[in-house]
Amino acid sequence: MTGSETSPTFRLAYVPGVTPAKWVRIWNERLPDVPLALVQLPVAAAPDALREGTADAGVVRLPVDRTFFSAIPLYTETTVVVVPKDHLLTAVDEVSLADLADEVVLHPLDDVLGWEQPPGEAAFERPATTEDAVELVAANVGLLVVPQSLARLHHRRDLTYRPVADAPQSGVALVWPEETTTDLVDDFIGIVRGRTANSTRGRTRTPAEERSAQSADTRADGATARRRPTAGKTGGKTGRAPQKRGGSGGSRDGRGTPGGGGGKGGKGGKPRRRS
Template identity: 50%
Template structure:
């Protein structure tokens, strides 16, 4: 394998640590560069070869890309810790009826008839929206990983049980892949190190003389075992 680097882009809240650790164990000679990318730019970064592969959320424009589903994120509502909804462990869409909700310009959750009542002002980023939640302007609906990423002591979040989840996928260009990308895809898919592409050790064929010597050694070892005295070989009393 050629010793250069592999670049992995990941959107905010993405969790590439597990795969990065496995990569480092299997290919310590090839650095894995982790580059944060915005949700809006993640797919373009792959198409423009800024990154080799990317962890991104759907829905997204993945034209020209191949994707592998990774996991589904729980959708949650972020609210102040003293909010009425914080009194329960989980909520439903009905619980958000009439609740002011913030919709940042980089919103990553899109579905028809989203719960709550959007406020007129749209903050530029999810991080900005978190600040407005803390100020009491409304709730924020996000994937759980983003709620954890922007955690504050004065905020909490509750899972919404009856809304779509947020799919996270691995994206890479369509078509044949370079060896390093294939190796990373294998890790993501759970391929064991012994079965990784390009990792199999070549089988060394023995010469006829080496085979003969091995057989003679095996026979000699077997003869020693056969001659070893057992209980039946002990002298009579």
């Protein structure tokens, strides 16, 4: 790991559609002494912000330059088509690109799907943003194909969406400059990957982590002391099982009858009658 210096604030960039709230909550619980600042950026601006040091790490859309960035893929989104609620495509649960062949499909300048050839018929001009394209869908100018999170982000009551089975998909990843992997970046990686609070991966603990670890050790020592037996309770027993004492000889033969020397066919008890 390089860059052992700790920043007073951890700056996390994220792009539209991404919701890092769960990870932020865990960060605040685990590292209360280090504020986490969220930096929302357009998709195209996120890589440059990370290069320039505006943010320490980012939850962004793939692809990214893997010669400069380290990346941990997080999930891949379902792709949907946004349509008016009274559109014919709402009659089915899922559509294909072939179903869009005769439709005007809007292709905004901030598109994140990386089409080789966008589906449907091209609009007269490309909308500047996905948000602008959604407004045009509501005005019945055309349809829009986007990751599901963006359809939810720009939701309107007069619009709905359906999954597109064979469309490209958008992957989301945690990304940071490989040469500036600080302890705080490693902490956030641990949260994303589900590491426990006690997993420090060899780095120095923060004061809050040290207090938490000491408290856990104290509880563990107390539990061990309660479980440990004392000499008074055991009564000096050695743990050897008690031996059962037999009759006159204190032993049994191979057939489980008292006494020894009672060979084959030997019977004890009743005497023979004299003739």
